[in-house]
Amino acid sequence: MIVSSLLALAAVAVAAPTGMQTRMEMRGLSRLRNSTLAGRAIFPNNGFHGVNLGAWFVFEPYMAVDEWHSMGGDWLCGDCTQCVNDEFSLTQKLGQEEANRVFKQHWETFITQDDVNLMAQYGINSVRIPIGFWIIEDQVHGDEFYPQGGLDVLRSGCKMLKDAGISVLLDLHAAPGAQTASNPFAGRCLAQPQFWQQDNFDRMNNAAAKLTEYIHAEPDNFGSVWGLQALNEPPTDGNQTPMYYQFMEQFNAAVRGKEQSMNVPEDQQISGVYMDVSWQWQNNAGNAAYVSNGGNAYDSHVYYSFGAPCGNNGCVEENLQSHINFACQGAGGRIGNDAQQYNTPSFMGEFWLMPLGSTCNAFDQDCIRAFGDAQKRGYAPEGNQGGFGWYFWSWKMTNSDDDGSNHLRSYKDAVQQGYLPDQAGSYFNDGICG
Numbered sequence: 198m199i200v201s202s203l204l205a206l207a208a209v210a211v212a213a214p215t216g217m218q219t220r221m222e223m224r225g226l227s228r229l230r231n232s233t234l235a236g237r238a239i240f241p242n243n244g245f246h247g248v249n250l251g252a253w254f255v256f257e258p259y260m261a262v263d264e265w266h267s268m269g270g271d272w273l274c275g276d277c278t279q280c281v282n283d284e285f286s287l288t289q290k291l292g293q294e295e296a297n298r299v300f301k302q303h304w305e306t307f308i309t310q311d312d313v314n315l316m317a318q319y320g321i322n323s324v325r326i327p328i329g330f331w332i333i334e335d336q337v338h339g340d341e342f343y344p345q346g347g348l349d350v351l352r353s354g355c356k357m358l359k360d361a362g363i364s365v366l367l368d369l370h371a372a373p374g375a376q377t378a379s380n381p382f383a384g385r386c387l388a389q390p391q392f393w394q395q396d397n398f399d400r401m402n403n404a405a406a407k408l409t410e411y412i413h414a415e416p417d418n419f420g421s422v423w424g425l426q427a428l429n430e431p432p433t434d435g436n437q438t439p440m441y442y443q444f445m446e447q448f449n450a451a452v453r454g455k456e457q458s459m460n461v462p463e464d465q466q467i468s469g470v471y472m473d474v475s476w477q478w479q480n481n482a483g484n485a486a487y488v489s490n491g492g493n494a495y496d497s498h499v500y501y502s503f504g505a506p507c508g509n510n511g512c513v514e515e516n517l518q519s520h521i522n523f524a525c526q527g528a529g530g531r532i533g534n535d536a537q538q539y540n541t542p543s544f545m546g547e548f549w550l551m552p553l554g555s556t557c558n559a560f561d562q563d564c565i566r567a568f569g570d571a572q573k574r575g576y577a578p579e580g581n582q583g584g585f586g587w588y589f590w591s592w593k594m595t596n597s598d599d600d601g602s603n604h605l606r607s608y609k610d611a612v613q614q615g616y617l618p619d620q621a622g623s624y625f626n627d628g629i630c631g
C-alpha cells in the first residue's frame with residue numbers, strides 16, 4: 198500500500214507551537230498543504246528508504262581512488278587546493294575534450310542498470326542524486342572548467358530509476374564558486390568559497406529553473422523526481438554564509454516562477470528541499486520554512502565519526518548505548534526541535550555506519566548492525582519521532598575494504614557483507630529503540 202503525499206508522512210511530526218497566529222505560521226502551514234504532490238511521485242507509507250548516488254555526477258575522489266587516478270587525478274596530496282582533487286582542476290588539467298571523454302566513461306559505468314536493479318531488489322525506494330550547477334552548461338563562465346555532457350546521462354539515469362519504481366531527489370550539491378572551503382564535493386577546492394555573492398546566486402538559480410523545466414517537460418525521463426534541493430552543506434557557521442536566506446528566497450522564486458510559467462498545477466509541483474534549521478548553530482542565517490510559495494522538505498545530515506553530534510537531549514558519548522539512544526530519539530531530539538520551527542516534513546539526507554571513535558570496531562557486526570538499525574528507525578515514520586525517512590551515504594565505493602571503510606560507507610557493500618539487512622525497510626532488531 199502506498200500513499201501519494203508528503204503530508205501523510207508529515208502528520209506524525211511534532212506539532213508546531215500553538216498561539217502563534219502570525220503570517221509566518223500561516224505560510225509554514227500552507228507549505229505542508231502544498232506538499233501533497235499527488236501526481237509528482239510515489240511516497241511509501243513507511244517512508245523513504247534511500248541511498249545517495251554520490252561520486253556519480255559530483256566526483257569525490259575518496260570514494261573511488263583508483264578510478265580517479267586512472268582519469269588523471271591526484272590523491273593524498275594534503276591540501277586539495279594544491280593538487281588535482283576536484284572536477285574543476287581535473288578538467289583544467291586534461292582539457293575540455295579529454296575531460297568530456299573520461300567523465301562520460303565514468304558516468305556511464307559508475308551507476309548502471311545492474312545497480313538500479315540491485316537497488317530495487319534491496320527495497321530502495323528513493324535516491325538522492327548530487328549534481329553540480331555545471332550540468333546546465335550555459336551557467337559556466339568562460340574562465341571555469343567543468344566536464345560537459347552530463348545532462349544526457351542524468352536523463353537516462355533518471356529514466357532507469359523511474360522505470361524501476363524508484364523516486365528521485367535531485368540535489369544541487371555543488372554551487373558556482375564553491376559554497377564551502379577546501380572540499381571536492383563543492384566541485385572546486387578553494388581556500389575561500391566564492392559562492393556567496395549575487396552573481397553566483399543568479400547562476401545557481403538559473404540552473405534550478407532550467408532543471409525544473411526539464412523535470413516537468415520530460416515526464417518519461419524525470420517523472421519520478423519529487424524534489425530539487427537548493428544547496429548541500431553550506432558552512433555551519435552562519436557568519437560565513439552572507440545572504441543565505443536571500444539565496445533561498447531566490448531559489449524558491451526561480452523554481453515556482455518556472456512552474457507558474459509552465460502552468461504546472463499545485464499538486465504537480467516539485468518540493469523545494471533545504472538543509473534543516475539545525476544545520477547552522479551560529480548566527481542562524483534564516484529559516485527556510487519561511488521561504489514563500491510552495492511545498493518544502495528539510496534535509497538533516499547526521500554523522501558521528503566527525504565528532505559527537507548533539508541535540509536537544511544532549512550529545513553522543515563514545516559507547517554504543519549512547520549512540521542508540523541518540524539515534525532513536527530522532528538525532529537527539531533534532532526532528533522535534535526542527536518541527537517546532539516549522540521544518541517538517543524532515544528526512545535524514547546523509548548518514549553512514551561509522552560511529553564516534555572506538556565505539557564499534559569496523560568488523561564488529563553486532564555493534565554496527567545495532568547502530569545502523571537505530572539510525573534508520575530514528576528517522577523512519579515507525580520511529581515516531583516525526584521523520585519520514587533516510588538516504589544512506591552512499592550507494593557504493595570502489596576502494597579496498599581492508600580497513601572496513603567500504604562496508605561502513607557503501608550501502609551495497611554493507612548489505613553484501615551482512616552489516617545492513619537485505620531489505621531496506623527491515624531491521625536486524627525491530628525493538629532496537631525499545
